[in-house]
Amino acid sequence: MTDAHEHVFDDRTPGVEEHEATASYLSYTVGLVLAVLATIASFVVSQTNLLWPPGIPVGLIVLAFAQIGVHLVFFLHLGSGSDSTNNILALAFGVLIVFLVITGSIWITTNLNSNMMPMSVH
Amino acid sequence: MTIATTLDRTLTAVPTELARGRGGGGPASKRVVVAYGFWIFILSDMVMFSALFAAYAVLQGNTAGGPTGAELFDLRSVFIETMCLLLSSYTCGLGALSAERRQPGRFLIFAVLTFVLGAAFLFIEVSEFARMVQKGAGPSRSAFLSAFFTLVGTHGVHVAGGLIALIYLAAQVIAKGLRAAVLRRLLCWSLFWHALDIVWVGVFTLVYLMGDFH
Numbered sequence: 244m245t246d247a248h249e250h251v252f253d254d255r256t257p258g259v260e261e262h263e264a265t266a267s268y269l270s271y272t273v274g275l276v277l278a279v280l281a282t283i284a285s286f287v288v289s290q291t292n293l294l295w296p297p298g299i300p301v302g303l304i305v306l307a308f309a310q311i312g313v314h315l316v317f318f319l320h321l322g323s324g325s326d327s328t329n330n331i332l333a334l335a336f337g338v339l340i341v342f343l344v345i346t347g348s349i350w351i352t353t354n355l356n357s358n359m360m361p362m363s364v365h
Numbered sequence: 366m367t368i369a370t371t372l373d374r375t376l377t378a379v380p381t382e383l384a385r386g387r388g389g390g391g392p393a394s395k396r397v398v399v400a401y402g403f404w405i406f407i408l409s410d411m412v413m414f415s416a417l418f419a420a421y422a423v424l425q426g427n428t429a430g431g432p433t434g435a436e437l438f439d440l441r442s443v444f445i446e447t448m449c450l451l452l453s454s455y456t457c458g459l460g461a462l463s464a465e466r467r468q469p470g471r472f473l474i475f476a477v478l479t480f481v482l483g484a485a486f487l488f489i490e491v492s493e494f495a496r497m498v499q500k501g502a503g504p505s506r507s508a509f510l511s512a513f514f515t516l517v518g519t520h521g522v523h524v525a526g527g528l529i530a531l532i533y534l535a536a537q538v539i540a541k542g543l544r545a546a547v548l549r550r551l552l553c554w555s556l557f558w559h560a561l562d563i564v565w566v567g568v569f570t571l572v573y574l575m576g577d578f579h
Contacts (some may be wrong), residue, residue, distance in 0.1 A: 257401065268462065271455055275451070275489060282451065282569075285570060286444055304570070310566050318562070319556065319559050321562055334408065337408060344412065345419045349423060352425075
């Protein structure tokens with residue numbers, strides 16, 4: 244009976260890695276290095292012709308998503324353990340709402356803009 | 366690793382009758398519940414930021430004959446700002462780790478580093494704002510600038526609030542020590558700080574880099 248209770252599986256806390264003692268300093272440092280690389284890459288890409296110029300916005304968006312992923316995994320420790328279902332589901336719902344708000348607003352206003360009569364700027 | 370495989374592994378790895386919070390293992394610990402609730406708050410904050418991002422994306426081109434982003438932004442100081450915030454996120458993580466290991470001295474050193482880096486970020490941002498207002502590019506100049514000051518200013522207000530909360534928490538650690546309730550507050554605070562850095566990734570990409578590329 245007591246043995247079974249020793250092995251109760253806890254829900255994961257967001258922001259905490261499972262085996263704190265061994266992996267964490269390393270995990271934060273790896274995360275920092277990757278994030279710095281992604282940041283430098285974004286600034287370089289936006290200021291040079293390294294990418295085909297019309298592709299620069301897409302490249303920047305990809306780099307931003309990569310960096311956000313690095314932050315989620317290495318700083319917030321999401322998805323690195325065995326028991327973070329609730330946290331990931333909440334995040335997935337948040338991402339859905341954010342996606343709807345941003346793309347929906349841009350879509351609707353672009354449509355309105357292109358249907359509006361031209362106005363002169365005073 | 367994709368979310369789908371993580372979910373899959375999660376569902377197979379933990380037998381329901383042993384899983385706390387979802388099955389027969391009893392209620393989840395207070396620490397888990399508190400951090401989960403705070404996680405929900407952070408996600409709702411993200412939803413608020415998404416509306417500001419959408420407004421900025423829509424109004425970006427409406428400069429009403431005023432200055433554009435490319436004329437106003439100084440990417441060198443934005444880069445320094447970004448590095449300050451990123452490093453403060455790193456020291457915040459190390460501080461949280463020291464607190465988990467009950468090392469108040471180390472925690473306070475990391476807290477000071479985090480505070481200094483965060484304050485440096487805020488200082489650069491506020492002086493940029495002051496420079497823009499002085500040039501006549503204040504929030505009332507055009508729709509673009511209104512959206513800019515709202516989005517970046519809201520992020521700055523969050524950072525300022527975080528810094529004040531950090532002073533408060535450091536005082537609690539000194540006065541009360543690293544007891545369970547203080548540790549829970551520290552955990553929530555570090556979640557908040559990391560989330561602000563994630564928002565900043567969106568800000569510097571959408572506002573500064575995409576507004577001013579070669």
